[in-house]
Amino acid sequence: MKHTYSIQGMTCQNCKAAVEKHLSAVEGVTQVKVNLAAGEAEISMQQHIPTQRLQAALPSKYSLSEKEQQDVFAATAASATTTEDANKKSKFQQLKPLFIILFYITTASVGLHYQSADWEAMMLDFMGLFYIVFSFFKMLDLKGFPTSFSMYDPLAQRVPLYGKVYPFIETALGLMFLLRFQIEVALVITLIVLGITTVGVTKTLLDKKAIRCACLGTALKLPMTEATFIENAIMLVMAVLMLIY
Template identity: 65%
Template sequence: MTHTYKITGMTCNGCRTSVENTLNAIEAVREAKVHLDQEEAIITMDSHIPTTTLQKALPEKYTITEKKDSTVHNDVNNAFAKAEPKKSKLQQLQPLLIILAYIAVATALLNYNRANWDEAMLDFMGLFFIVFSFFKILDLKGFPESFRMYDPLAKFLPAYGWLYPFIETILGLMFLMRLEIPIALVVTLIILGITTIGVTKTLLDKKSIQCACLGTALKLPMTEATFIENAIMIVMAAIMLSAYL
């Protein structure tokens, strides 16, 4: 069943992301889509959820009420949903895959005449962190809200969500400039390890939330690709750290 609700209190895309992720995290919510301009949320649920339950899940500054004409509105939305083809996971993750491909090509060009590809791994990790931190910094208000929906440390310590993009920037510079590489590798293993735990739990719970790996500028779903992306970086960091020990 699908219901349409009016939501007041949203002032930016960060608010929209926060509300959408909060609603998607509620049990029995199959999918929630929030529109900032229309100040509304379209929620598909497995069983009826009282409006009071939705309100309790949201921060106090947001007010949610069910629209009286939601039945008519839902019919229209359902008609459009049937007419509009659903994107496959590959199509949804296209921006992420393109960015990773560009990073890989840039790494290859920087290291094509080197015999030791350990240097290439450091360059890849450095470019990865710099590029991904850039997208997160584009929306410093929205990113922490999205990030804490699945990162265990960000849930416990909200300030960590604000600092995370800058931690990635610093790590990127350390890898590219070859500064204190062992320390950078250990920090990489710690922060990506924590995030991967949260990603794994989200995938196992089959929650439909937005991945914050590229901030909130690009809407990417949380999928197995997010896990694989983190796993690759963790494996690379472990290999490089073993070489330094």
């Protein structure tokens, strides 16, 4: 079932991310969608959760009150199909920037070495460009990124400082790959940091929680989907291959 609540006290994207994080952590909640402009939160839950319990999960600066209730099982099969198709289209549109960025990174990496067919150099440049581009978007909102990142990364949840320095870690790794500096060290660090993040991404997908992906910071509103898992998996596979061969 779904319930829509009015949320008072949200003033920025950081507030939105915080409300999503705290409400998603409530036992029984399967999905949280926050509309900052409307001051609303649509919460999907396995069974009815008292409003007082949801309010208690939020910091004191936010005030929550129930607005309306909708039983998702009351929808007809036809309307459910239409909604699903619309969601898929919307998800593709939201992920479009990610696909474009990955396309450009891949094209640049292959284009630089296609004559020599040096696959090792291609992978190194892909990983380097991947980190540089993705860290750039994170740098655009260094204050808001840690909150969004901690919603699914296990280490960032336990060590807030990790979320704050993560964009700089990515920048350093990108430069190490592009400059061919201490490549083995960079590969090991890649396995560690992306391995931790992938664990969190996998858990989020399995729990079917609707949260934003912070892979491109907070500047672009990307949903957490299988695409996030795939992009991390590609980097992890490349790192393993480079270390083995």
